[in-house]
Ligand code: ADP
């Protein structure tokens with residue numbers, strides 16, 4: 001019966017998929033119209049159920065008639081490579097609700113011949129390098145209001161990986177605010193406290209690359225198996241998976257496997273889960289299961305402390321007023337702050353100059369200029385309104401007065417130019433207009449710039465204000 005099913009399935013799916021997902025299946029038993037099949041892992045079972053349940057069902061019904069049922073048995077060695085397999089029996093979801101009686105079928109005896117096709121010889125005893133950077137520790141991750149929640153949650157996770165409600169722990173925030181640092185610190189701390197745990201740090205980009213390679217080299221099973229061995233998985237910059245549905249799919253299953261088995265998952269992202277785009281809903285909802293902790297921009301006091309710790313680390317002294325000047329003016333993020341301090345140290349040692357406020361000013365000036373300001377739609381509307389002596393409400397109102405319409409169109413144009421917002425978003429924030437209106441506004445501005453000198457003057461004034 002099973003062979004007939006296989007033949008039917010083989011004709012209906014791609015060869016590679018067939019090899020990967022159907023050849024490892026063993027038919028064990030057929031009683032009445034229930035077919036028992038054995039699969040190598042729970043992961044495998046979920047994958048089949050998710051991707052192939054329809055074809056399985058039709059193949060089975062063709063053979064056994066409409067009352068056909070399918071039951072899975074799962075046999076797999078555990079992640080430590082102990083020979084003790086766990087056997088579990090799961091229903092196929094296309095069946096009626098499972099009756100307990102059916103689940104009570106005696107569990108199959110361990111079969112020593114059984115090979116887990118996810119395991120290729122050699123991979124089992126591979127030591128997984130954690131890829132952690134030990135320079136990133138909790139000790140040198142300074143606490144401030146901006147990161148307190150994230151840092152404390154990270155500590156809690158490090159003390160009890162997989163054993164807190166913070167699973168997954170999602171750290172999010174803008175660039176250079178310390179997500180990667182904190183993610184490593186958690187891993188480093190776990191390794192110190194629980195050396196036997198398998199920890200892996202990986203960027204979502206490398207994860208994607210690995211996955212794509214594994215598909216190309218037809219080693220996807222090894223890829224998946226590898227991730228099943230991990231106790232603490234840290235994936236950095238998960239927003240990188242946006243729009244990559246294949247990788248999201250495999251990550252979803254790995255995530256479920258780890259989570260169900262009490263393993264810890266730590267993720268970072270440049271956006272809150274609610275704001276992530278092109279990530280499947282089912283993944284986003286998983287991301288929200290645990291705790292999402294934002295790392296915000298550090299306040300002045302934290303910036304001073306961070307600057308001091310860099311100086312202390314490098315054994316450099318710097319006058320207090322200089323430190324404060326730098327901390328006051330470089331506020332975009334911690335990376336820029338580090339950059340400014342380091343370049344200040346370098347300047348003074350190359351030119352054998354003392355670190356004075358004046359030197360600091362020239363360095364910071366260069367720094368701040370290169371740093372693109374974070375301009376928001378609100379900010380643009382405020383600047384444009386002020387320029388035309390309007391208030392923002394009037395700017396966004398429904399009035400068709402010509403000078404207000406032009407001001408509004410300018411605000412939309414600059415919002416498109418200086419923010420990453422979608423046209424729809426810009427529209428809705430400009431008095432609830434639609435994306436076509438924004439597009440029209442941008443075209444009108446382009447035209448007016450060519451034909452209307454006065455308008456061009458306004459445009460340039462505002463543009464200058466915005467890029468200041
Ligand atoms: P992100 O991953 O959020 O872009 P990083 O973790 O790469 O940011 O941090 C940028 C730099 O700032 C790193 O060198 C990091 O060590 C440093 N940094 C960030 N936050 C802190 C902090 N709270 N204390 C000390 N250094 C920090």
Ligand code: MG
Nearest residue numbers: 179180181236
């Ligand atoms: Mg990072």
